[in-house]
Amino acid sequence: xxxxxxxxxxxxxxxxxxxxxxxxxxxxxxxxxxxxxxxxxxxxxxxxxxxxxxxxxxxxxxxxxxxxxxxxxxxxxxxxxxxxxxxxxxxxxxxxxxxxxxxxxxxxxxxxxxxxxxxxxxxxxxxxxxxxxxxxxxxxxxxxxxxxxxxxxxxxxxxxxxxxxxxxxxxxxxxxxxxxxxxxxxxxxxxxxxxxxxxxxxxxxxxxxxxxxxxxxxxxxxxxxxxxxxxxxxxxxxxxxxxxxxxxxxxxxxxxxxxxxxxxxxxxxxxxxxxxxxxxxxxxxxxxxxxxxxxxxxxxxxxxxxxxxxxxxxxxxxxxxxxxxxxxxxxxxxxxxxxxxxxxxxxxxxxxxxxxxxxxxxxxxxxxxxxxxxxx
Amino acid sequence: xxxxxxxxxxxxxxxxxxxxxxxxxxxxxxxxxxxxxxxxxxxxxxxxxxxxxxxxxxxxxxxxxxxxxxxxxxxxxxxxxxxxxxxxxxxxxxxxxxxxxxxxxxxxxxxxxxxxxxxxxxxxxxxxxxxxxxxxxxxxxxxxxxxxxxxxxxxxxxxxxxxxxxxxxxxxxxxxxxxxxxxxxxxxxxxxxxxxxxxxxxxxxxxxxxxxxxxxxxxxxxxxxxxxxxxxxxxxxxxxxxxxxxxxxxxxxxxxxxxxxxxxxxxxxxxxxxxxxxxxxxxxxxxxxxxxxxxxxxxxxxxxxxxxxxxxxxxxxxxxxxxxxxxxxxxxxxxxxxxxxxxxxxxxxxxxxxxxxxxxxxxxxxxxxxxxxxxx
Numbered sequence: 100x101x102x103x104x105x106x107x108x109x110x111x112x113x114x115x116x117x118x119x120x121x122x123x124x125x126x127x128x129x130x131x132x133x134x135x136x137x138x139x140x141x142x143x144x145x146x147x148x149x150x151x152x153x154x155x156x157x158x159x160x161x162x163x164x165x166x167x168x169x170x171x172x173x174x175x176x177x178x179x180x181x182x183x184x185x186x187x188x189x190x191x192x193x194x195x196x197x198x199x200x201x202x203x204x205x206x207x208x209x210x211x212x213x214x215x216x217x218x219x220x221x222x223x224x225x226x227x228x229x230x231x232x233x234x235x236x237x238x239x240x241x242x243x244x245x246x247x248x249x250x251x252x253x254x255x256x257x258x259x260x261x262x263x264x265x266x267x268x269x270x271x272x273x274x275x276x277x278x279x280x281x282x283x284x285x286x287x288x289x290x291x292x293x294x295x296x297x298x299x300x301x302x303x304x305x306x307x308x309x310x311x312x313x314x315x316x317x318x319x320x321x322x323x324x325x326x327x328x329x330x331x332x333x334x335x336x337x338x339x340x341x342x343x344x345x346x347x348x349x350x351x352x353x354x355x356x357x358x359x360x361x362x363x364x365x366x367x368x369x370x371x372x373x374x375x376x377x378x379x380x381x382x383x384x385x386x387x388x389x390x391x392x393x394x395x396x397x398x399x400x401x402x403x404x405x406x407x408x409x410x411x412x413x414x415x416x417x418x419x420x421x422x423x424x425x426x427x428x429x430x431x432x433x434x435x436x437x438x439x440x441x442x443x444x445x446x447x448x449x450x451x452x453x454x455x456x457x458x459x460x461x462x463x464x465x466x467x468x469x470x471x472x473x474x475x
Numbered sequence: 476x477x478x479x480x481x482x483x484x485x486x487x488x489x490x491x492x493x494x495x496x497x498x499x500x501x502x503x504x505x506x507x508x509x510x511x512x513x514x515x516x517x518x519x520x521x522x523x524x525x526x527x528x529x530x531x532x533x534x535x536x537x538x539x540x541x542x543x544x545x546x547x548x549x550x551x552x553x554x555x556x557x558x559x560x561x562x563x564x565x566x567x568x569x570x571x572x573x574x575x576x577x578x579x580x581x582x583x584x585x586x587x588x589x590x591x592x593x594x595x596x597x598x599x600x601x602x603x604x605x606x607x608x609x610x611x612x613x614x615x616x617x618x619x620x621x622x623x624x625x626x627x628x629x630x631x632x633x634x635x636x637x638x639x640x641x642x643x644x645x646x647x648x649x650x651x652x653x654x655x656x657x658x659x660x661x662x663x664x665x666x667x668x669x670x671x672x673x674x675x676x677x678x679x680x681x682x683x684x685x686x687x688x689x690x691x692x693x694x695x696x697x698x699x700x701x702x703x704x705x706x707x708x709x710x711x712x713x714x715x716x717x718x719x720x721x722x723x724x725x726x727x728x729x730x731x732x733x734x735x736x737x738x739x740x741x742x743x744x745x746x747x748x749x750x751x752x753x754x755x756x757x758x759x760x761x762x763x764x765x766x767x768x769x770x771x772x773x774x775x776x777x778x779x780x781x782x783x784x785x786x787x788x789x790x791x792x793x794x795x796x797x798x799x800x801x802x803x804x805x806x807x808x809x810x811x812x813x814x815x816x817x818x819x820x821x822x823x824x825x826x827x828x829x830x831x832x833x834x835x836x837x838x839x840x841x842x843x844x845x846x847x848x849x850x851x
Contacts, residue, residue: 173762173763175583175761176583177553177582177583177584177761178583178584178761178762180762180763206552206553206582207551207552207554208553208554208584208586210584210757210761235727247785248779248782248791249791249792250784250785250788250789250791250792251779251782251783251784251785251788251791252784252785252786253782253783255778255779255782256779263724265727265731272723274723274724276714276717276720277717278717280707280714281714297712297713299712299713302785305785305786306783306784306785306788307785307786324783330706330707330714330717330718331706331707331714332713336673336675337656337673337675337708337713338656338657338706338707338718340652340792340794341652341653341654341706341718342706342714343794344639344650344652345721347648347650347793347794348639351639351641351772354775355641355768355771355772356759356762356763356768358763358767358771361775361778363778363779363782381586385551385553385554385586386549386554386556386588386733387549387732391734392731392734395731395734396731399726399730399731399737399739402631402737402739403624403627403632403739406624406627406628406629406631406739407627407628407629407682408626408627408628408682409623409626409627409628409678409681409682409683409709410628410681410682410683412626412627412682413626414626415624415625415626415627416625416626416716418716418720418723
């Protein structure tokens with residue numbers, strides 16, 4: 100698949116205009132765009148602009164309620180439960196994380212559990228909202244069931260990512276990972292390339308390991324059983340129960356504390372997805388001198404990066420470092436967007452009566468995409 | 476290795492007497508024994524009575540300071556930092572978790588970070604202190620470096636377990652797992668059996684995968700490099716960076732917030748180990764009706780257990796269920812102790828001038844252990 104590179108500013112203007120055309124106000128459109136483009140800046144293409152088509156479908160199907168406003172339904176000085184009323188996931192989530200940050204600044208800690216939201220993009224975005232203010236941030240979400248529990252054959256848990264962001268020098272710590280071994284996007288990538296899946300990723304409809312991407316994906320879509328293994332694989336030898344447990348922790352903070360929809364039922368309703376999130380912020384000053392804590396952590400991160408490398412390895416990364424490098428490069432040199440996504444954006448413009456050529460002058464979809472236009 | 480089975484009451488009396496003989500008071504001896512025997516009741520032999528010899532060595536070497544009292548060095552209504560002054564890990568940790576519980580009952584949430592402690596046994600014990608009071612409990616610890624970070628060749632992070640306990644019916648949820656793929660005890664078991672290590676567990680001194688238990692263990696002891704892989708293996712294909720990130724989260728709550736000794740330096744001092752812990756308690760009532768939240772979670776756990784099983788699988792467990800079954804069996808039928816441990820206990824009795832035969836009448840070590848006595 101070929102890529103074409105665009106300046107960040109171009110994509111920012113385009114994304115904002117798209118969401119304004121969908122009827123979101125300027126501020127909300129800016130927030131949704133910022134979440135999507137942060138993913139693209141970090142090189143996490145699966146969660147960037149290529150999701151716009153799914154959001155469009157969600158609005159059209161009525162699962163995303165454009166005008167919904169998040170509502171605080173329970174609150175203490177250190178905690179809150181928010182009902183998202185099926186609003187846009189990014190907007191519900193930014194509201195919830197701001198609430199957690201406010202509580203952490205006032206009390207030292209704030210935990211907010213959210214029900215009835217929608218897909219929220221990269222988990223790390225919200226954790227970083229806290230770390231940008233000198234706090235430790237957490238974010239997790241449940242999602243459509245994709246993870247098969249240890250010894251099971253049916254997906255019962257989402258990809259359930261957990262993100263943790265912590266202030267550090269010279270760059271912050273940002274851990275953001277699904278609790279499945281990989282996400283569905285990776286399977287789709289292998290499918291497109293016609294390559295067999297690596298061992299240890301997926302299960303067939305009988306709960307046996309499978310390397311067949313088309314079979315596993317068809318089963319997922321048809322809800323015929325099978326799915327993706329927890330981090331640690333499908334048996335306890337490599338720690339399957341640990342990834343499964345990590346997924347449950349994400350479930351606890353999202354769907355359990357908020358009494359929302361658990362992953363096994365997410366995305367089975369006509370008028371909502373039911374997706375739930377969990378957010379927390381902790382002020383390091385609740386544990387002493389925040390600056391000294393930051394220095395202590397930064398020194399440990401440096402020791403990790405400078406520790407002896409494996410034979411043939413070029414770099415030991417600490418979490419969030421790759422994103423820092425990717426962002427620097429993409430802010431300078433532009434963001435690559437693949438032709439498949441470009442064709443979707445072309446369609447979106449025709450649907451929303453936006454002038455595609457104004458944003459992307461001279462772009463022509465390659466011949467192999469002629470059948471796609473108007474069909475997404 | 477052969478096992479001999481003893482009643483729980485026998486082992487309780489023996490353990491308490493041993494720690495009293497070491498000079499701990501009755502209450503403290505009872506607490507240390509309870510942590511150890513809870514591990515044995517749960518079938519986690521590696522963290523049970525077989526650790527007594529290590530604790531003895533720790534006291535003799537001066538790394539465990541018998542008379543130290545934990546001290547609160549920083550505190551807010553929702554948080555505290557405790558200096559363990561190198562006291563017994565179980566005592567420092569029970570004190571810290573009680574503090575977290577007290578804060579959660581008063582404010583909804585309590586987080587306590589501990590520095591300068593010692594090995595604390597099973598992480599889950601402390602998380603369960605909270606869940607037994609209707610709260611959600613968390614516990615984590617750092618430890619002597621054993622985990623090699625992704626692309627590294629030197630162990631820089633401990634086995635760094637994280638435990639989460641949540642009230643549920645008919646039994647509570649208890650997730651307790653190292654963030655390495657396995658713990659060192661598993662390697663020692665394979666070594667004793669003369670079996671090659673499974674793929675995906677360990678790394679040699681050059682950072683390459685190794686199946687050789689003797690080589691890996693010798694390297695660990697000699698600090699020559701290599702060690703155990705993070706959950707997810709040694710490359711990003713199966714999610715190595717995720718287990719590595721999980722280990723960092725345990726480090727954050729233990730050594731970072733308390734400004735204590737990070738895993739890469741734990742156990743390198745003559746007069747302390749420096750081991751750090753993190754504890755948290757959350758009152759579900761800070762998010763609504765605690766009973767309704769418990770019912771909602773219990774229903775999801777039941778749905779997981781009742782979901783379709785993989786071909787050939789007999790049971791889908793939820794976390795903590797195996798421990799419930801093991802405890803029931805062992806309370807009724809006794810706790811199996813292996814001969815190697817029995818010989819260590821015999822030695823311990825002779826060191827402490829306790830009458831071994833009074834606790835374990837008729838026990839004779841098998842002939843192959845004749846060389847071990849007096850040598851542990």
